[in-house]
Amino acid sequence: MQIPKLQHTQSGNFFLIAGPCAIEGRDIALEIADKIKKITDRLEIPYIFKGSFRKANRTKLNSFTGIGDIAALEILKEVGDTFNLPTITDIHETEHAAMAAKYVDVLQIPAFLCRQTDLLVAAAETGKAVNVKKGQFLSGQAMHFAVEKIRSVGNNVVFLTDRGNSFGYSDLVVDFRNIPEMQANQVPVVMDCTHSLQQPNQSSGITGGKPALIETIAKAAIAVGADGLFIETHPRLSEAKSDAxxxxxLDKLENLLEKLVKIRKAVVA
Structure with missing residues (x-):
């Protein structure tokens, strides 16, 4: 992938998109980035720091949405500059594309918005790399059209991310057929190991999850041949403002990545 500052691309490893769900503040973002970079440098895993500058898709009206757009984007830029890391954030409206592109290296299209043509084209027109999350309501094959929209304006730096499929019962199911089906578009494919374990639309208004299965999803994705993994992580989950x-x-990430590197080596051997 032609993404600035993406290191270790010749290692043969999967790449990692990881960080907090949302940008909660400068210190916590720098703390997380520092710890993950030390791990990924040692394991030679190409690493992209992630963090949402704004959380637009919330269940409850009073859920945390962010610390302010520019404040959060400036923190993302500082993380990238401080650690020489590429950064990624999701956008929800067409006007967000040009704004966020000034601060980050990759623009991410949320799963619920993966069919929004104007949003996809606006992201592509910035010239930044674009990561499109597969809608929970779509097959892997259907993402061909999202790739076409990005490429239609001459942007070929695109990758796709699976985050499970929903059947409307406050749960998600991962269909690993989606990985090779999306790779058929000649693009890297990522498995979102944390959002795919969400249990949305709970009666409490707070999304649930099954984090004990993160390792299971990650191992299976690497075994199937996923090019990258997406993992949201936080050093103090009780303090996390979104998707806790x-x-x-965070203290479990290193051990997990060590196992996954071994699986990757076995798969490509």
Whole structure:
């Protein structure tokens, strides 16, 4: 992938998109990025720091949405500059594309918005890499059209992310056929190991999750041949302002990645 500052691309490893669900503040973002970079450098895993500058898709009206757009984007830029890391954030409206592109290296299209043509084209027109999350309501094959929209304006730096399929019963199911089906578009494919374990639309208004299965999803994805993994992580889940129920505790990330690197080596051997 032609993404600035993406290191270790010749290692043969999967790449990792990881960080907190949302940008909660400068210190916590720098803390997380520092710890993950040390791990990924040692394991030679290409790493992209992630964090949402705004959380637009919330169940409850009073859920945390962010610390302010520019404030959060400036923190993302500082993380990238401080650790020489590419950064990624999701956008929800066409006007967000040009704004966010000034601060990050990759623009992400949320799953619920993957069919929004104007949003996809606006992201592509910035010239930044674009990660499109597969809608929970779509097959892997249907994402061909999202790739076409990005490429229609001459942007070929695109990858796709699976995050499970929903059947409307406050749960998600991962169909690993989606990985090779999306790879048929000649693009890297990522498995979102944390959002795919969400249990949305709970009666409490707070999304639930099954974080104990993160390792299971990650291992299976690497075994199937996923090019990258997406993992939301936080050092203190009790303090996390978004998606605490399905994030991986940061102190468990290193051990998990060590196992996954071994699986990757076995798969490509």
């Amino acid at each position: 129920a399905n994030m991986l505790p």
